[in-house]
Amino acid sequence: MRKCILVMLLSFLVSNIFANENIYERNCVNCHKKLDIGIDKFFYKYLMVFSSEIAVKISIKDYLMHPMREKSLMVDDDILEKYEIKEPSSISEVELEEAIDIYWEKYKVFGKLK
Numbered sequence: 001m002r003k004c005i006l007v008m009l010l011s012f013l014v015s016n017i018f019a020n021e022n023i024y025e026r027n028c029v030n031c032h033k034k035l036d037i038g039i040d041k042f043f044y045k046y047l048m049v050f051s052s053e054i055a056v057k058i059s060i061k062d063y064l065m066h067p068m069r070e071k072s073l074m075v076d077d078d079i080l081e082k083y084e085i086k087e088p089s090s091i092s093e094v095e096l097e098e099a100i101d102i103y104w105e106k107y108k109v110f111g112k113l114k
């Protein structure tokens with residue numbers, strides 16, 4: 001009985017943790033953290049090159065769906081020497097858009113301050 005309660009409590013906690021993580025954290029941040037590659041500087045690079053919200057979002061989405069060296073903004077960076085070009089995104093297009101919206105919301109303020 002006690003064991004049963006413990007298991008229930010644990011699964012409640014675990015599901016709560018996952019529910020609190022949004023698609024951006026679950027997908028983007030998780031992988032970038034695991035590989036120990038920052039995600040913030042990529043954002044500023046896209047913001048610098050594309051500047052408008054629509055253009056930034058479209059080009060990030062396009063890159064993540066079809067990553068290739070020719071499209072990467074990081075070619076001058078040693079990041080592409082250290083890591084291979086990433087795999088195409090595995091989440092649905094809708095989830096990808098949602099994640100990029102959160103990514104934008106998170107960093108746009110800091111980008112404007114620079």
Ligand code: HEC
Nearest residue numbers: 027028031032042060067072073074083084085086099103
């Ligand atoms: C499976 C791991 C993984 C996931 C998931 C992932 N990334 Fe990345 N991301 C990488 C790696 C590795 C690179 C560096 C290599 C490259 O640029 O292709 C990268 C590069 C990038 C870049 C720079 C692209 C360029 O011009 O080279 C951006 C922006 C980015 N990620 C944002 C995101 C966002 C936003 C998400 C979530 C929607 C995401 N990433 C999900 C691994 C991941």
